[in-house]
Structure formats: structure tokens, C-alpha cells
Amino acid sequence: MVVVxxxxxxxxxxxxxxxxxxxxxxxxxxxxxxxxxxAVSAIAFLRWLWxxxxxxxxxxxxxxxxxEHALMAFGTSTGASLVIAAVIQWRSA
Numbered sequence: 029m030v031v032v033x034x035x036x037x038x039x040x041x042x043x044x045x046x047x048x049x050x051x052x053x054x055x056x057x058x059x060x061x062x063x064x065x066x067a068v069s070a071i072a073f074l075r076w077l078w079x080x081x082x083x084x085x086x087x088x089x090x091x092x093x094x095x096e097h098a099l100m101a102f103g104t105s106t107g108a109s110l111v112i113a114a115v116i117q118w119r120s121a
Contacts (some may be wrong), residue, residue: 029072033065052095055102059088066109076116080109 037058044054063084070077087105091098 029065029069033061036061036065050095052091052098055098056088056091059084059091059102059105062109063088076120077113079112079116083109083112 040057040061041054043049063081066077066080066084070081083105087101090101094101
């Protein structure tokens with residue numbers, strides 16, 4: 029599943045090289061790709077992954093509404109998701 033997400037994100041970035049797409053659009057698309065990928069993973073593997081879906085959806089919305097803060101929003105959501113996942117895994121062990 030992780031490989032599919034990385035290929036989708038990388039494919040979007042490569043296509044963005046040949047078109048005039050703003051970096052904020054890349055971050056927005058990546059946020060929504062991650063949200064959908066995490067949702068599918070939650071259905072198939074670990075139910076607690078649903079906690080991360082709103083984090084990435086909020087990041088995508090912030091990237092769309094405030095493109096000047098897209099890098100900070102995407103970085104914050106990625107970092108927050110790692111911390112949330114680590115805490116949930118640690119508590120469930």
C-alpha cells in the first residue's frame with residue numbers, strides 16, 4: 029500500500045514538472061492522496077488509522093484555501109500523523 033501511495037505522489041510530481049502547477053497544488057493533491065490511502069489502509073488493515081484521515085483532509089483544505097501556507101500545513105500534518113501513529117502504536121503494544 030505504501031508503494032502505491034508513493035508512486036501516486038511521485039507520478040503527480042513528475043507530471044507537475046511538465047506543466048505549470050503551483051507547489052501548493054502539489055501539497056494539496058498529496059494531502060488528499062494520503063487521506064484516501066490511509067482510509068483504504070484503515071479499512072483493510074488497522075482500524076485506528078481512521079484517526080489520521082482528518083489530519084490529511086484538513087491539510088488539503090488548508091493548502092487549497094491558504095496556498096501561501098501550504099508547505100507548513102503539509103509538513104505539520106505529516107509530522108502530526110507520525111506522532112499520532114507512534115503514540116497509538118505505543119499504547120496498543
